[in-house]
Structure formats: structure tokens, C-alpha cells
Amino acid sequence: MGKNVVIVGGGLAGLAASIYLARGGRTVTLFEKRQYLGGRAITHLRHGFRFNLGAHAVYRAGAARSVYRELGIPVPGRSPKTKGIALRGGKEYRLPATILSLLTTGLLSFGGKIQLAKALFRARRIDVSKVPPVSIREWLDANLTDAGAREAMAAVIRLATYSAHDTQSAQRALAQLRVALRGNVIYVDEGWQRIVDSLRNTAVTSGVNFISGTRIMGVVRDHHGVRAVELGGLELDSDRMDTLSVALPDMKPDDIEGALIPAETVLLAVDPETAAELAGYADFTKPWMASRPITAACLDVGLRSLPRPKNTFALGIDEPLYYSVHSAVAQLAPKGAALIHTIKYRTETTASDEVIDGSATRRGAAQQDERDLEALLDRMQPGWRDVLAHRRFLPAMTVSNALALPDLPRPSPVTPVPGLYIAGDWVGDEGVLSDASLASARAAAKAILAV
Ligand SMILES: Cc1cc2nc3c(=O)[nH]c(=O)nc-3n(C[C@H](O)[C@H](O)[C@H](O)COP(=O)(O)OP(=O)(O)OC[C@H]3O[C@@H](n4cnc5c(N)ncnc54)[C@H](O)[C@@H]3O)c2cc1C
Structure with missing residues (x-):
């Protein structure tokens, strides 16, 4: 049983962690409540068009890319051109994305151009450990005196972080801007379905068992640590019966709802609210619940x-x-x-x-x-x-799932309960968005393999 790992959640984090763990010699069973894997990284085919769930781009210099490389997951595609339009006050300007466009844009005054150029140049090399624990608004006010340059810099940071919150942590926002400036996307x-499918296929060949269409209702633990997970109901069709009979050979369909699957190691690769609920709302889950999406x-x-x-x-x-x-x-x-x-x-x-x-x-x-x-x-x-x-x-x-605030560190992938781990975009120290999901998935898997 010690070698068995249950993963809850089949998004990018759960999928990537499953491969690390299976390759590390663990017997891995991944439960996904939906019929399909991929979470927010799925793509829908509509009339020949491939629709991601909103605009998705992989940061070339981000943690997700390094995880894909380690796992042998190809990321085919190209980078957009560094030229475009800046919209302000109902007018169009040249987007100051390169030195030339910065010099020639009508968006900024001469002084504003110099300030923005300096700020972007510094951001590529910035040592974020030296940035004070303040909000990005405070950092912008302290570092750019020209109103136009400040507004343009805020827009570039919004683009890199996906966040329009001026309360977000300057350290985290500038770290992400550095990633974006160093490598484009x-x-x-x-x-992104390509990535999901590659992760799934690699996981299957690494020996991971998948049970989709099955919600996990809770993690059972005692004072020694994790003991089991509790299954929710299962919508059965013959395909899933086959997967289930391979993954859980002793289980009959009627026994499933409320059944306990013994496990001493459980990785929750879900959103913070669900993770806290599954872990049974304890003191250590309170910071998880503080995350704001x-x-x-x-x-x-x-x-x-x-x-x-x-x-x-x-x-x-x-x-x-x-x-x-x-x-x-x-x-x-x-x-x-x-x-x-x-x-x-x-x-x-x-x-x-x-x-x-x-x-x-x-x-x-x-x-x-x-x-x-x-x-x-x-x-x-x-x-x-x-x-x-x-x-x-x-x-x-x-x-x-987690807006980065200056006074709100993200929880560690290793929880205080022996055998219980977490991963997702709200976990760990590294990156934001899918970079955070995949970096925390890797960190959780490494911690499990080190036990
Ligand atoms: C509009 C939009 C744009 C984005 N753009 C970018 C971008 O440009 N670059 C970037 O890096 N990232 C981007 N992201 C973020 C990226 O999509 C996510 O970081 C990543 O997909 C999250 O993966 P995850 O596995 O951590 O979580 P999720 O994808 O949320 O997966 C969690 C999984 O757990 C399952 N689950 C939940 N509860 C249970 C339960 N009780 N039992 C079983 N299963 C359960 C869910 O069904 C889900 O499949 C974007 C996201 C959105 C929505």
C-alpha cells in the first residue's frame, strides 16, 4: 500500500505528477470527476476551429515548459510577432514592444519612452528577492514618475500575469514579467489539448491507471496520516467498467458510492476550496481557503x-x-x-x-x-x-485560483498530514498560471518519491 498513490484531479497538474510518480516506481491511480481529462487546459473542436478555454499561451521560459521537456511532452507551435496595437482613449497607437516601436510610438512622451525602456530593461534581469513585499501599484508609483509610462507598464504586467488587480504582489508580478520578457510565448x-493528450498517453505508457467520471468525496485520515479516499458515485458505461475493473479489480459497481480506496499517499491536484473540503477543513487548510481567484x-x-x-x-x-x-x-x-x-x-x-x-x-x-x-x-x-x-x-x-498578494504566501505542496500533498496554480513558490500548476506538481511528486 505504501507504494500506491492516489491523485485527485486530471488537469495538467495531476497528469504531470502521475508521470513523475509512475516513472519513480509508484502504482498510481488518478481520479477525475469529469468524463474527460485536462481540466482548464482542454480544447473544443467547433466547425474546424480549435477553441481553448480562452486565450492560452505557454511561456517559453516558464516552469511548465521545463516540466514538459523533462517528461518528453512536445509543445508544437510558434510565437506571435512582437508587434501590435496599443489602445488608449479610443485611439490606436503602435504597441511599444520592441526598441524601434518604443522609439516611434505616439503613445508616450519622450520622457515616458525613456522611463518605460529603462523599466522593461531592468525587468528582464530583476532580482525579485530584492523587490520589497509591496503591491504592484506601490512598486509602479515608486519606480515610474511618468503617468503614461506607468500606465503602459501596468498593461504589460497585466498581459504577463493575466491579472488586473493592482493589489497583486510586485515580487510575483515582476517575476512573471521577467519570464515573459525572456522568452515570449x-x-x-x-x-492545449495536444499537451493534455501527450501527457495522458505518456502517463498510460508509464502505467498510470485513470478513472474518469468519478468524484472523490473525501480523504480519510487518522493520527498516523492518510488512510484512504472515499469515492462518490460513478456513471457507468461499458468502457469505464473496463477501466475500473483493471484499476480496482475487487470492486463491484454497486459497492462504489461511498467505497473507501486504501491509500497512504494522496495528491490533491484540485482547486483550493475542493482540497480543503476533501481534507476535512482543518487548521492547516485555512490558508488554502484564503486564496482569491x-x-x-x-x-x-x-x-x-x-x-x-x-x-x-x-x-x-x-x-x-x-x-x-x-x-x-x-x-x-x-x-x-x-x-x-x-x-x-x-x-x-x-x-x-x-x-x-x-x-x-x-x-x-x-x-x-x-x-x-x-x-x-x-x-x-x-x-x-x-x-x-x-x-x-x-x-x-x-x-x-490564487491572486498573489504581498502578505499571502502560497501553501507548500507538502502538507502537515503525513501522506497528504497538494498541487495546482495556488501551491508552491514558483511561477503563476500553468507554470505554478506544473512546478508544484513536480515538487509534490519529488517529495512523495523522497519518502
Ligand atoms: C481563460 C484562461 C486563460 C489561461 N491562459 C493561460 C496562459 O496563457 N498560460 C498559462 O500558463 N496558463 C493559462 N491559464 C491557466 C491554465 O489553464 C491552468 O493553470 C491549468 O490548466 C490548471 O491546471 P490544474 O491541473 O492545476 O487545474 P485544473 O485544470 O482546474 O484541474 C483540476 C481538475 O480536478 C478535477 N476535480 C476537481 N474536484 C475533483 C474531485 N472531487 N474528484 C475528482 N476530480 C476533481 C477537475 O474536474 C479538474 O479536471 C489560463 C486559464 C484560463 C481559464
Whole structure:
């Protein structure tokens, strides 16, 4: 039993950890409550277009990339061009993304250009341990006196961190900006499903057992540590019966709900609220519950053609808006067609289901976000509605489970309960977004293998 590991959650974190552990000689069983694996990294195929769940890009210099390399997971795709449009006050300017565009943009005064250039240059090399534990707003106020340069720098940080919160930790935000500036990003061919599928196939060949469509209801522990996990109900079809009979040979379908699967090692690769619930709400789970999510409204469209092919990227400077034609560099759309992701970065923490089922005010705010994103498309691709093949609006996706705040360290992958580990974008010291998920998955797996 000591060699058995149960992983709860089949997103990127759970999948990556399962491979490290299986390769390290553990018998790994991964439970995923949904019918499919991949969590927030899935891609939907619609009318020949590959829709990620909102704009997704792999940071070349990030921890996720190094985990994929270690595990032999290819990340096919290309980087977007470092040129685009900056939107401010309803006007378009050259985006100051390179030295040349910085010198020639009308977005900033001469003094503002010098300040922004210096700040971006410093950010590439910044030693974040020397950055004081303050918010990014305080850091920007202390380091950039020119209002235009400050606003532009804040927009670049928003782009790198996905967070419009000016309360976010300066250390964490600047660390992420450094990652983004050092290596650009990759838009992945066929979407992030390619990565999910590669992780799954590698896990299968490494011997991991998968049980999808099965929710874990709790972790059973005593004073020695973890003892078992409790299963929720299972929707059975013959395929899943086969997987189940291989993974849990002694289990009959009627015995499943409420059944206990013995395990001395459990890795919870789920969101912090679910992790705290599964761990039985204890003192050590209180900091997990303190995490606040970062959310974004996403309007994604598949167009049969691009009315303005040159407009491939735009960033709002005075408004929290993002626009990018991901299919301009990655294989995501049929020939001649285009897939565009737009985002409005939110400072609300409510998730999509709460918006949809929520009050009229919340629904009204979501409708306004959708109108703002449509107006962004009207500006960048006038006539887009006439060539629309498919559209999807996601009012409040959880981009990250943990907004990084200066006084809120993220929990360690190793919990105080022997045998209980956690992983996800809210765990560990390294990175944000999927970089944090994969870095914590690797750290949790290493800690388990070291026992
Ligand atoms: C709009 C958007 C844009 C993004 N853009 C980027 C980007 O550009 N770059 C980047 O690096 N990252 C990006 N991300 C973040 C990235 O998608 C996530 O960091 C990553 O997918 C999270 O993986 P995870 O495994 O930690 O969590 P999740 O994907 O949330 O997986 C958790 C899994 O646990 C399962 N689960 C939950 N409870 C249970 C239970 N009781 N029993 C069994 N299973 C359970 C869930 O069903 C889910 O599959 C973006 C996210 C969004 C939403």
C-alpha cells in the first residue's frame, strides 16, 4: 500500500505528477470527476476551429515548459510577432514592444519612452528577492514618475500575469514579467489539448491507471496520516467498467458510492476550496481557503476570413482588454480562416456559474463585458459578424485560483498530514498560471518519491 498513490484531479497538474510518480516506481491511480481529462487546459473542436478555454499561451521560459521537456511532452507551435496595437482613449497607437516601436510610438512622451525602456530593461534581469513585499501599484508609483509610462507598464504586467488587480504582489508580478520578457510565448498547434493528450498517453505508457467520471468525496485520515479516499458515485458505461475493473479489480459497481480506496499517499491536484473540503477543513487548510481567484471574461470567435489580416494583436492600455489572432501563428483554424481570442481582465472573483446563476447585477456586468469585447472586435476586425463561423463567450473563467498578494504566501505542496500533498496554480513558490500548476506538481511528486 505504501507504494500506491492516489491523485485527485486530471488537469495538467495531476497528469504531470502521475508521470513523475509512475516513472519513480509508484502504482498510481488518478481520479477525475469529469468524463474527460485536462481540466482548464482542454480544447473544443467547433466547425474546424480549435477553441481553448480562452486565450492560452505557454511561456517559453516558464516552469511548465521545463516540466514538459523533462517528461518528453512536445509543445508544437510558434510565437506571435512582437508587434501590435496599443489602445488608449479610443485611439490606436503602435504597441511599444520592441526598441524601434518604443522609439516611434505616439503613445508616450519622450520622457515616458525613456522611463518605460529603462523599466522593461531592468525587468528582464530583476532580482525579485530584492523587490520589497509591496503591491504592484506601490512598486509602479515608486519606480515610474511618468503617468503614461506607468500606465503602459501596468498593461504589460497585466498581459504577463493575466491579472488586473493592482493589489497583486510586485515580487510575483515582476517575476512573471521577467519570464515573459525572456522568452515570449508559444501558441500551441491544435490547442492545449495536444499537451493534455501527450501527457495522458505518456502517463498510460508509464502505467498510470485513470478513472474518469468519478468524484472523490473525501480523504480519510487518522493520527498516523492518510488512510484512504472515499469515492462518490460513478456513471457507468461499458468502457469505464473496463477501466475500473483493471484499476480496482475487487470492486463491484454497486459497492462504489461511498467505497473507501486504501491509500497512504494522496495528491490533491484540485482547486483550493475542493482540497480543503476533501481534507476535512482543518487548521492547516485555512490558508488554502484564503486564496482569491483571478477571473477573466473571454469572447472567442472563429471567422471564415479576416477582414483586416494585419491586425493580429492589440492590448488595452487604459482598459483591461486583450485581442490576439492565435491562428496567425498556430494551427487552430481551417485554411484561410482565423481564430481570435479576446479577453477582458476582471477584478471580480466570481466564477462563470455564479455569474450565470447570479443576480441581475452580475448578469448585467457580464453582458457589459461581452459588449466591450464585441466593440473590441468591431474596432480590430470591422465586419467580423458577416464572416462569423462560431463564437463562444465565457463570462468569468478562473484563470488562476490564487491572486498573489504581498502578505499571502502560497501553501507548500507538502502538507502537515503525513501522506497528504497538494498541487495546482495556488501551491508552491514558483511561477503563476500553468507554470505554478506544473512546478508544484513536480515538487509534490519529488517529495512523495523522497519518502
Ligand atoms: C481563460 C484562461 C486563460 C489561461 N491562459 C493561460 C496562459 O496563457 N498560460 C498559462 O500558463 N496558463 C493559462 N491559464 C491557466 C491554465 O489553464 C491552468 O493553470 C491549468 O490548466 C490548471 O491546471 P490544474 O491541473 O492545476 O487545474 P485544473 O485544470 O482546474 O484541474 C483540476 C481538475 O480536478 C478535477 N476535480 C476537481 N474536484 C475533483 C474531485 N472531487 N474528484 C475528482 N476530480 C476533481 C477537475 O474536474 C479538474 O479536471 C489560463 C486559464 C484560463 C481559464
